[in-house]
Amino acid sequence: MKVPFYDATREYAGYKTEFDEAIASVIASGAFILGKQAGDFEEAVKAYTGAKYVAGVANGSDALVIASDILGYGNGAEVITPAFTFFASASCIARLGGRPVFCDVDEDTFCMDMGDAEKRITKNTKGIIPVHLFLQPADMTACMGLAEKHRLTVLEDAAEAFGMKSRYKGGYVHSGVIGDFGVFSFFPTKTLGGYGDGGMLITNNEELYAKAKSYRVHGSSVRYHHDYIGYNSRLDTLQAAILRVKLAHIDAAIKKRAQHAAQYRELLQDVPAVKLPVIKGYAGEVYYVFCLQAENRDGLDRYLKEKGIGVSVYYPIPLHLQKCFEYLGHRKGDFPVAEKLCGKALALPMFPELTEDEVSYVCESIKDFYGR
Numbered sequence: 001m002k003v004p005f006y007d008a009t010r011e012y013a014g015y016k017t018e019f020d021e022a023i024a025s026v027i028a029s030g031a032f033i034l035g036k037q038a039g040d041f042e043e044a045v046k047a048y049t050g051a052k053y054v055a056g057v058a059n060g061s062d063a064l065v066i067a068s069d070i071l072g073y074g075n076g077a078e079v080i081t082p083a084f085t086f087f088a089s090a091s092c093i094a095r096l097g098g099r100p101v102f103c104d105v106d107e108d109t110f111c112m113d114m115g116d117a118e119k120r121i122t123k124n125t126k127g128i129i130p131v132h133l134f135l136q137p138a139d140m141t142a143c144m145g146l147a148e149k150h151r152l153t154v155l156e157d158a159a160e161a162f163g164m165k166s167r168y169k170g171g172y173v174h175s176g177v178i179g180d181f182g183v184f185s186f187f188p189t190k191t192l193g194g195y196g197d198g199g200m201l202i203t204n205n206e207e208l209y210a211k212a213k214s215y216r217v218h219g220s221s222v223r224y225h226h227d228y229i230g231y232n233s234r235l236d237t238l239q240a241a242i243l244r245v246k247l248a249h250i251d252a253a254i255k256k257r258a259q260h261a262a263q264y265r266e267l268l269q270d271v272p273a274v275k276l277p278v279i280k281g282y283a284g285e286v287y288y289v290f291c292l293q294a295e296n297r298d299g300l301d302r303y304l305k306e307k308g309i310g311v312s313v314y315y316p317i318p319l320h321l322q323k324c325f326e327y328l329g330h331r332k333g334d335f336p337v338a339e340k341l342c343g344k345a346l347a348l349p350m351f352p353e354l355t356e357d358e359v360s361y362v363c364e365s366i367k368d369f370y371g372r
Ligand SMILES: Cc1ncc(COP(=O)(O)O)c(C=O)c1O
Pocket: 059, 060, 061, 062, 085, 086, 088, 089, 131, 157, 159, 160, 184, 185, 186, 187, 197, 198, 199
């Protein structure tokens, strides 16, 4: 049996008519960039997330850079971001001349350790980028507490977090909606993923939204009149039309992911060599990624791949040890939890159309590797 890490073709086969009609409608309209379907998709995301304002852009990394630019995370400003995350959560700061200040993460949740984050705040700190990684948000109550206490802005990297919620001020709030800005990525593997790149900024702040809308079209709100030095980063209409089809089915897709996670948990609960993901009480989780912490992770990774199982190491090198960040002067040992996770984390196949037999095969193979 072969089990892919991710397979978009099964979902396409399931909703083929809807996808084909959506794509044809864009081609027939002749409007390929921020066309009607992009506006319709933005409205649908607002309704789903509860965000007051959203602006579709070309990808999640651009969304992070644009939000960082608007929030002033450049020119020497210090911004706190986790050492264990995807590169874009830190490059958005460095790209603008800001200083990424790494902090360690929580071993259970993979997300920012807010206690460690607070220790790294100085008079130059401007903002904080909590990243909602794999299956649950960072602790946003603690994060907003820090922001208020130290007068910082908050940019939620919700690239992986479509559908995830946080218990916040007595209710559940969608990821990305609590901070000053949130960003989503619609990279194909994401819980809400397109058939190419896509991204979005979300905010409840009208002024920030007006800037975001302008920054994505070269800083102009009236054509050929430029108020800011912005970007060329627009959501492709074809992607928006595809994403709107997927958004209509997202609750069913999230439910299926949860069912696979439950099956993984049941079949792997007695394997002492693997630690299963731990979910905190504040989190409304969504299984974008099902990530184990495994003994002899590299051996398991090789073994599962030999057995035809698509697994993925998220992330092999913590950000403070990346070559491009040598200038920040970090050494091995600076962020022990992030470093430990880089040696242990292994993501198993996870997408809605996985079958029970495939999940069983993955778990049996893991048990075989550890000699049962
Ligand atoms: C945590 C995180 N931040 C940012 C990004 C960047 O998103 P994109 O790939 O759409 O540029 C990703 C996704 O790849 C991500 O996982």
